[in-house]
Amino acid sequence: MESPLFYSGGSTSSSVAAMEEAELHEAPSTMLGDYPAIRSYEDLRNLFWVESIKVWGIAGPIAFNILCNYGINSFTSIIVGHLGDVELSAVAISLSVIANFSFGFLLGMGSALETLCGQAFGAGQIEMLGVYLQRSWIILGASCICMLPLYIYSTPILKLLGQRDDIAELAGDFSIQIIPQMFSLAINFPTQKFLQAQSRVGILAWVGFVALTMHTGLLFLFVRVLQWGTSGAAAAYDVSAWGVALAQVVYIVGWCNDGWKGLSLLAFKELWPFVKLSVASAVMLCLEIWYFMTIIVLTGHLEDPVIAVGSLSICMNINGWEGMLFIGINAAISVRVSNELGSGHPRAAKYSVFVTVAESLLIGLISMAIVIAAKDHFAVFFTDTVKMQTAVSNLAYLLAATMLLNSVQPVISGVAVGGGWQALVAYINLTCYYIIGLPFGFLLGYKAHLGVQGIWMGMIVGTSLQTIVLCIIVWKTNWDEEVAQASERMRQWTGQGDEIET
Known part of the structure; x- marks a missing residue:
């Protein structure tokens, strides 16, 4: 019998039982297939060592990439903040409300690829990864078109939410200017999941680092040197976002020949089941994101909203840094x-x-x-x-x-x-x-x-x-x-x- 620590219910098939008997004394570190049952402390220690290397080898570069993406938003707000309080508030609201909404929805839609690409890679059907990637591009591209009204009519939406007219109008202009960034996510997220499924995550860390460096330089050039104001910040945001997306595509086409076999008509087959899984993934993630956004809104209606929202925001900021690691x-x-x-x-x-x-x-x-x-x-x-x-x-x-x-x-x-x-x-x-x-x-x-x-x-x-x-x-x-x-x-x-x- 297995150690109770790892028992998860259900019956074990006869083939698995036979494999368990044959691999009784084989340590996890030597296994090329499934792990044997845990029989001793030594087996448990080996298991933790092997799994830790595998998990953190994937988690570390992804967390670094996310940190760089977080830095792109932060540096945008920091540079714009020197233009004035209205500009800072407008850009911050556009990024945190409009852009963050589309970010969460598209990230959730793209996470369906984690399921399919990961399982296809494990099953040895590597040639299907490129087909799944193309299906995801189609679905996320269509989703971006559906979300265009959110950007185009962001000014009246923000006014309806109670924002000041001058802030809402500038935020609306900025939101329209960063529409290209939204479409870049339809390319970016599927390519990320494609690479993650194969544990090719080192490239994501390098692309994130280069993008953050490039974005900082573009912000300084467009906003401080050329003095394009918030339009310059939007241009830098768009260029950096598309730089990331295209860099990942170039890597896939050039260095992932097993998973990428070129454009295929198979991408247009079985779209509806793919859409359903994508929507379920998006709803799953967005329900979590909106949950925390709703709490901020509720806090804003307390008797002393400045202290309430401010103290909660500081705590959420601290929690967010830990959250990057766990993403x-x-x-x-x-x-x-x-x-x-x-x-x-x-x-x-x-x-x-x-x-x-x-x-x-x-x-x-x-x-x-x-x-x-x-x-x-x-x-x-x-x-x-x-x-x-x-x-x-x-x-x-x-x-x-x-x-x-x-x-x-x-x-x-x-x-x-x-x-x-x-x-x-x-x-x-x-x-x-x-x-x-x-x-x-x-x-x-x-x-x-x-x-x-x-x-x-x-x-x-x-x-x-x-x-x-x-x-x-x-x-x-x-x-x-x-x-x-x-x-x-x-x-x-x-x-x-x-x-x-x-």
């Missing part, structure tokens, strides 16, 4: 699970999940301890106001709890993407966040008069419930059945019917 881990575990399911290795997929959750939980515990230890001090990096610092200190324990939860939740979400469970997780997010978390936070914040602390407590309740439900699902998952479903998905979605062997 990388999210992508890494998605790749590991999808690859192993596609390869027909149920135990490797299961063990990878448990190792990654254990290490992420350790990071969360360390982060929680640091926040609690520095609760009276870290706000000085953001504000000189004693009142604001005190408000942040009062929220520190909630921030610590959130950081602990956020160390596990992204890993489980990554497992869901790797296994193709996006639709299920979307329903879970809708229930836990919007039917339970937000109403409970509203009651605590407004009816119980706990203010921003009450609203955040409601958020934590929703996130905790979602994490618990997903952990139970993962624990009870029959990974042999997941392998069978991955094989069936590859057979159905290749666009070649029964011609593809599974």
Whole structure:
């Protein structure tokens, strides 16, 4: 029998049992196929070592790439901030509301490729990766066209949300000018997922670093030297975004000959199932993004909105830096699970999940301890106001709890993407966040008069419930059945019917 630590329910097939018996004394570090069962502490130690190398080899470059992308937005706001307060507010609102909405939706749509490319790569159907990539380009390109009204009519939308006329009008002009950046994401995100599925993530780190360097230079040239104002910032934003997208395409065409076989008419087949998985992925991610945006809106209607929103924003900023690391881990575990399911290795997929959750939980515990230890001090990096610092200190324990939860939740979400469970997780997010978390936070914040602390407590309740439900699902998952479903998905979605062997 397997160690109870790694038992996940369900029956084991006879072939797997035979393999387990044959590989009884073989350590994980020597395995080329599925892992053997854990029989000793030595096996467990080897498993953690091998999986840590695999997961962090993927997570590190992805996290660095995300950090560079975050820096592109930050440097844009910093440079524009020297033009004036109105310009800063307008660009910040355009990037955080309009651009961030499309970013989250398109990222979610593109994450469907993590499931399909990862499982196809694991199954050895590498030639299908290019076909899936092209399908994703088509779907995300169409999605960009559908979102054009959001950019074109952003001025009246922002006015409807209560923004000042001068800020809304300048933000609307800037939003129209960064429409090319939105379309670049339709190329960028699928190419990222294509490369991640094959663990070709080093190129993503280099492209991100070069893009951040180039963007900083373009901002200085267009805004400070040529004095093009916010239009110059938009031009730099567009050029940098397309530079990233095209650099990744060039790398794929030139150096990924196994997965890229040129343009194919197969890209237009089986589009509807692909659309459904893409939409489910987008809804799953957007429900999480909108959840935190809604909390900011609720906080803005409290009695002292300046202190409430300011203190919450500082805490969310701290939480965001930890979040960048876990976005990388999210992508890494998605790749590991999808690859192993596609390869027909149920135990490797299961063990990878448990190792990654254990290490992420350790990071969360360390982060929680640091926040609690520095609760009276870290706000000085953001504000000189004693009142604001005190408000942040009062929220520190909630921030610590959130950081602990956020160390596990992204890993489980990554497992869901790797296994193709996006639709299920979307329903879970809708229930836990919007039917339970937000109403409970509203009651605590407004009816119980706990203010921003009450609203955040409601958020934590929703996130905790979602994490618990997903952990139970993962624990009870029959990974042999997941392998069978991955094989069936590859057979159905290749666009070649029964011609593809599974």
